[in-house]
Amino acid sequence: MNFKRVKTIMAYFIMPLFFSLIGIGIVILLFSPFLKSAISIGNAVTGNVNTRSNKVYQLYDEELAIKTANTIEEMNLESIELSDISMPTNSTQYGKIYCDRVGFLAPLFFGDDSNILRLGVGQYIGSSMPGFGKPILLCGHNTSYCLPMQYMEVGDVLCISTNYGLFEYTINDLRVLNMSDPTAFNLNKNEEELILYTCYPFDLIGAKTDRLFIYAKKTNGPSVSY
């Protein structure tokens, strides 16, 4: 096979590749102002698809919670550092909430989707966490974990146990309001208030438009410095 023949055959590989590289180069050059935006949009709409949307995570460690609560009490600590706290992500159990007098006990999750409400009490992620000095909005189903709420009264103590401390809230008000009542709560207050709500009435068959809101002020527990 002579050199000219080899050159002709190689041209069938080199020329199309050369054209392709030039063509792709021109396209990249023309679209380079939009390339960064396109890559950002691409990264935003693609990623690891959560094939098991019912997955929940466990952050709460009861032994650690008891140990921390005892340490805080013994050392009389009034505040803890934010860096000492592992912040939960969505669908993570980070504590438990209970009221001994009425037998109310539920796992406490970060997030409040339907999957979480099947498993316990959920925290609205737009509200604060215990110790941060801002309102905490929690909810649960009236037919399961929040059934004992119907027996709660002013003066009862709601406790939230977390890995970073034990927090106590004393109930100061109970109100039945429409679910879309804008005066039900204010999450912008600079005061730590626990707001726990559930559907009302408890034993009625059918969709419920009213909610039982329980308001409790913090009476014990450390503050988080941040």
Next chain:
Amino acid sequence: MKKNTKGILKKYIIPTIASFVLSIMLTALAYLTGTFLGLFNKDLVIDAMNKSSYYEEVNKYTLEAAIDYATPSNLDPSIFDGVFTLQHTYNEGKSYLIASLDGKKYTIETDSIKDSLRQNINKYISEQNIAADSINNEGINIFIDDVADMYSKNLSVPFLYYYNALKKIIEQIFMIMLPVIIILSTICLVIIFKSNKWLHRNLRFISYSCLAAAIMTSIIPLTLLFTKLYAKLNITPIYFSRMLARYLRASLNTYLYFSLCFFMLGCISIYITYYKRKNVLRNS
């Protein structure tokens, strides 16, 4: 020397440039036609819905959501027995899909769902001997309407609205670009065939164009198919994401078919070049 430069320009450089432009035109034609025949092909959407067990998943997803909704309403999950049937979901889903793809409006029928649910709730109330003062009839009506809305929302495919809007835009682009591509391609072909007196030399440039178009047409679809980016869309519910992934994969294959056509055209062109050259050498 000047005659030699002029000769090289006429025989090689000008047809090379024309060949490159032709390859770009062929690639543009492939992407436009592939988008039209692949991405906006109704049959691919219908096929993706059928093969991704979309209708079964809609039923399952709706049932789970409805049970969650029933929990605070003091209603047992058994009230949903026989309410969401696969036959009804398939019939309504397919009718909705075909109507939407044709740009028509279709309202998903939910009366049978409501009737079935109402019957089951009444049966549950009588079996449990629930007192009349524990029954909120208005609340039950709201519950039934909400469940029917949930079903209708889950069954309808929101992306079809954007699908039809985008299809109109692509159709307009296609109508404008197609004549431009044809005219430019014709000009390139004329330039190539006028550049050399020997047919086999001209066909070489055509084969370069076809092979380059085959490479450029296949790069994006192959990248997406290998990286499986089309299957990683962050879209919920998951059954919709799966259906979309299946549909996108089938659409990407359309571009690969065009790439294969160009490759075969290139190979045929190479064969004819070889055959013609052999004839010329035999006769000279």
